[in-house]
């Protein structure tokens with residue numbers, strides 16, 4: 601199936617590793633012009649080289665922290681200058697720390713809000729007016745299966761991802777008339793560095809081994825295994841494509857059946 605992504609200009613945030621990088625690679629493979637960001641230049645350089653090796657396509661990158669609205673604005677402007685427009689934007693960031701409510705400070709809540717919610721708001725503020733001008737756009741937020749079913753031990757994530765899902769659903773209503781779709785994608789347990797770190801934190805809290813944490817997660821998943829980043833990226837590429845023109849305002853999980861809700 602031709603997704604119609606050839607020549608489309610796509611921004612993928614927080615994409616030097618893990619889910620973001622897999623999405624950037626999939627979009628590049630489908631022929632899109634891809635721009636990525638993350639905080640560490642070396643990681644971005646390596647990701648761009650790996651994507652070039654896998655797909656034969658160059659990737660534009662800029663180092664920035666997605667919690668800095670001015671840096672996000674400068675990045676989007678640089679992408680537009682380079683490629684003349686922005687068609688697709690995938691928001692993403694690192695995850696907040698795993699804490700129990702009694703361990704959180706007001707600063708933790710503010711930091712998680714900046715990291716998860718305000719970073720998506722910053723990208724929306726920059727890209728949606730540009731997409732509106734072109735009467736075509738795809739805005740996708742990467743959140744978590746936590747918006748379908750809160751994950752024990754991930755209080756900050758559970759709370760702020762729900763806010764991002766609310767943002768995406770409302771933007772979908774406000775921008776549909778301008779040829780823009782807005783959807784939210786919800787990864788379940790997918791094997792990335794973030795998940796390795798999380799398994800380490802949870803196992804040190806319980807006194808077990810990280811492998812026990814992975815085994816416990818796998819047991820909860822009907823598929824009986826963790827996801828692979830490219831399985832997540834396949835959905836994102838489809839939603840970003842011409843083919844997904846009538847899919848708007850949804851939150852779709854890629855979780856091997858983990859979340860148990862009917863919808």
Ligand code: NAP
Pocket residue numbers: 613614615616617618619620637638639640641643664665666667692693694695696715742743744745786787788789790791792793794795
């Ligand atoms: P990952 O492997 O740790 O990769 C995170 C990426 O984000 C890296 O490229 C990192 O690069 C970049 N990043 C982190 N903080 C940033 C910031 N403030 N500004 C710009 N870039 C930043 O994580 P992942 O597993 O791909 O997860 C991506 C998101 O999905 C996270 O929010 C995670 O909580 C969520 N999620 C993941 C899973 C899963 O199973 N993997 C499940 C549900 C939700 P730098 O460090 O160089 O900035």
